[in-house]
Amino acid sequence: MALRVRDAVRGVWREAAKFGAIGALAFVVDNGGYNLLVFGLPGGAEGGVMRADPVPASVVATSAAALFSWAGNRYWTYRHRHRENMTQELTLFLFVNAVGVAITAGTVFASRHLLGLESMASDNAARVFGWVLATLFRFVTYRRYVFVAP
Secondary structure (H helix, E strand, O other): OHHHHHHHHHHHHHHHHHHHHHHHHHHHHHHHHHHHHHHOOOOOOOOOOOOOOHHHHHHHHHHHHHHHHHHHHHHHHOOOOOOOOHHHHHHHHHHHHHHHHHHHHHHHHHHHHHOOOOOHHHHHHHHHHHHHHHHHHHHHHHHHHHOOOO
């Protein structure tokens, strides 16, 4: 019994480490994309192409990161657990990530519109907070509903 528990804990830690690696790369895609869209290239005076639309920019950046995350999690983290019906799996994944997008965009909305903060630092702090909440939500739901053992 103790060996089964230990093996299960090891399995979850390995899974969490892979999930974390994919998440870290998706974080770079998400935040790098957001900062490029809203603030432009470093040193650029004009800002990004979506400088006046930070909430939609958050949705675009997080959506791109979600697609990257699906591929990484499906083919690496949960390669032994993914569904044979890819359409059903992708639909569930996209639903879970739509909730994650709403969580991340919601923190930017709250920072900008409820707290009145408009700096790069406050946007990024709000996004990191949203990212943490969304990541916890995703890990639990991926394991339980999206990538299930065959």
